[in-house]
Amino acid sequence: MRAVGVHDGLSAILAQNHGFDALWAGGLGICTATGVPDAGVLSMTELLDAVVRMRRVSALPIIADVDSGFGDVNVVQRMVRLFEAAGVAAVCIEDKQYPKRNSFRGGNALEDPAVFARKIAAAKAAQAGDEFMVVARLESLIAGAGLDDALQRAAAYLDAGADALLVHSRARTPHEVGEFAERLRALGVSVPLFMIPTTYHRTTARELGELGASAVIYANHPIRAALRAMSDVLDQINRDDTTTSVETEIATVNDLFQVVGTDDLLDDEPWLGLLEQESA
Amino acid sequence: MRAVGVHDGLSAILAQNHGFDALWAGGLGICTATGVPDAGVLSMTELLDAVVRMRRVSALPIIADVDSGFGDVNVVQRMVRLFEAAGVAAVCIEDKQYPKRNSFRGGNALEDPAVFARKIAAAKAAQAGDEFMVVARLESLIAGAGLDDALQRAAAYLDAGADALLVHSRARTPHEVGEFAERLRALGVSVPLFMIPTTYHRTTARELGELGASAVIYANHPIRAALRAMSDVLDQINRDDTTTSVETEIATVNDLFQVVGTDDLLDDEPWLGLLEQESA
């Protein structure tokens, strides 16, 4: 399974049109699109609103990246109820202390494993149906706490009810996450395992699958593509004082109409008759 | 003055960083980013919410593209109060009947000029302060009703209190909008005049200024750039089964941090102390 990080309705539609299997409603992408740092300042309901906008335009399962859960166990329980009711397939909670900073920028301390296990248990207790999943995201490797810490935490979180694990690493190769997967198997643990190859991007999804990944998440490429492209276009307009040189490099207005289904609109409206008169 | 059409917080920040003078909160861009057709289906408050997200991250004046005003005069008055209170500089109302379709796709009938003038008057009567502006957008040229119609409407809308005009055209050259500007001047009318060179993009902003434009609006280039770039990146990931080939073509994760001001965060928090211990 391949998931792609999306940040708005358009990117959600594109992910679906390109055949990806799931949407990763990623904190970094959504915060960046919103214009705020990915540092725990976006509220739980702002994230939810962004996710709802994705849900409305794509049928793919959504995995919501909910940082460390936005607060204590009561906040986590309300969050699960709201996200499940909104049609989200899974939330991914990471074992950092609240408030968080993005994992790639120093970031903050690991949560106490027992406290985090309680969050997982509270999350699972809050869901109404059978299908909602809680993914526990392990930050041990990012925080430099090592593989043993990650494995101990994995066991505790699975005991608490976690349905899946996401093991995060910023190594340039998948050796860490591969070894994690192998040791997990060696312990007889069989559970969906997610990987995010942001730094070890030279390894293919197929290879990560062979290493033990159930799912690969391309967490933030659409927003990074959009940022670069929009910057370049604004640069060119500044340079040329027209948009002529960018016109062939960007989507057409008609592409915009197509991608959101303008042709699917019902159009035998009374006012269309008026229109025909008008244009006649 | 050059305004650029933006659709979210990130594009609003980029427009400001690139030295543009104003933000055009354009219906086509915002609808596309949301994933819905630009056909009157996005509600007034969904547009407002999108505009508020721009307002929070950019200090540039915002001109909101409010289609035909979302309903009758009472709806228009509430809309003006809400947008003005949200810190929007201007709304641009177009003289089409409700519900609308995007001007470039057939679109719907022109509104009766007297009915539309009442909308303008209602909008102006609703504003609380002195600075808020109501821009009347003339669709006569798009609808094929001709220059005389546009000029008669312009006079009626200015009489009703419009603070500025936007004359829209889908000609490949600016001859129509230039002639409109010239005849307006000949009538002794002096009013800010906006132009949107989507189709006559070979003419520079400077040249449009010489033709009489007070402001030029690049209405939808950022979203078009984003759509193309995101599609291309997803294509490449599909082709390669990794993101390696796209990594150098897109912004870095660090670029994402920079653009939203992550470095401006206050960071002498107690938990940072804990973090240092942890990483030690």
Next chain:
Amino acid sequence: MRAVGVHDGLSAILAQNHGFDALWAGGLGICTATGVPDAGVLSMTELLDAVVRMRRVSALPIIADVDSGFGDVNVVQRMVRLFEAAGVAAVCIEDKQYPKRNSFRGGNALEDPAVFARKIAAAKAAQAGDEFMVVARLESLIAGAGLDDALQRAAAYLDAGADALLVHSRARTPHEVGEFAERLRALGVSVPLFMIPTTYHRTTARELGELGASAVIYANHPIRAALRAMSDVLDQINRDDTTTSVETEIATVNDLFQVVGTDDLLDDEPWLGLLEQESA
């Protein structure tokens, strides 16, 4: 079945606690709580947001009062998708022209039956699951168009796919709605029929059931109770310069805690330990 008109989370909880069977998310109540006239100025998504707040705190089925559907068939289709996805059981669309005014204040013209039937058909075509219901609300009796008109419209709307009817009347007795029900039965039509005894309130729900009502809706009593009580309390505070005389007439602070389930919070949090130290 008895439904009660609610306007926020608290009233939704109370309706459930008092044993009612369904929530009527009524336009008049929600607009009044919001502070705007019930005249088509509240947007579709503002209504939806209010309904979502009810959905989050009550398990009762919600019937959303969506006026004439907020726009054309495309708006109606998007509305159905959004309300269904939000967990709403039914929308009730009335056969008035857009924009609407509240039925009791003159109000506006009846919609053309064929145009309205298209709205119903569009609504039904848009729903994703099998359980969502579209209720057609007949305003013929309010508009003075008579019983024959109501019956012809009922037939057309049922043909178009309506799952239920709401027949509205402002007579002081249920003779009109009773006769409507009887003639419907005489035509061999069997369909859920809703009644709103705002003006014919002397007739019990049981009696209305005998007349043919499948469901009775008390459309706006909670908001009317709240308005009167809040006004009275503010009057008394003004008169007395203290709240002493109102304290026994209003709920206690502890009642507020109880009604929203404060006792159900998980409270073995680490910080509670700190609290105990603090209070010791």
Next chain:
Amino acid sequence: MRAVGVHDGLSAILAQNHGFDALWAGGLGICTATGVPDAGVLSMTELLDAVVRMRRVSALPIIADVDSGFGDVNVVQRMVRLFEAAGVAAVCIEDKQYPKRNSFRGGNALEDPAVFARKIAAAKAAQAGDEFMVVARLESLIAGAGLDDALQRAAAYLDAGADALLVHSRARTPHEVGEFAERLRALGVSVPLFMIPTTYHRTTARELGELGASAVIYANHPIRAALRAMSDVLDQINRDDTTTSVETEIATVNDLFQVVGTDDLLDDEPWLGLLEQESA
């Protein structure tokens, strides 16, 4: 000055109509109306949305009760920017640790005074204009930490830039808050001082003014009145199976129209002409 705690648009309108000077956007009232416990589970932006709905319908200054500020200093700074931009006059931040519980239910530990002073300083540094106020709410008396603690904290918070103080107490008489005011004066400190006579309600606002209160806040009486009245009405409907007995005890439908300004709507719409034809 007298402020009254309001929770939605309607209560905000009523407070203004009854001559109060300011709106207290109180956490307990807003949480209860939303249907959630006042225990830190409502997000910052949910509170903001509720406040925006008040701002839209009342011209009174709004003091927003923002608990302990929803997070760290970066969250506090974003909160201040968002609330100020929304037209809020002041935020009142309390010196409890995050997450909070309502002060009357045990509640949680006092924040370290230096940490809280940093929050105040961060809040003041974030505001854009000159008029926005940050009120520091002292919970020392509620937490049993005593008057000396309250006074030391007051000094620290004022040093950090607080524009006003709110001293909270759950004593049955105003002796604590009066002594606090007196000792503050004795220290030569002159600053606006707010009091909330929820428990010492036998003392009039005038008397509290003589004791040193600059403003008195009736924090939650409208929601308490609404809860009781709605419960009673639903009880009666259950008992009687009609609404007849409640009709004279609650506001009329016409009262609902009046309070939100339905008569101020513009109504010379084209469709009204159609209506007159229709009703003729």
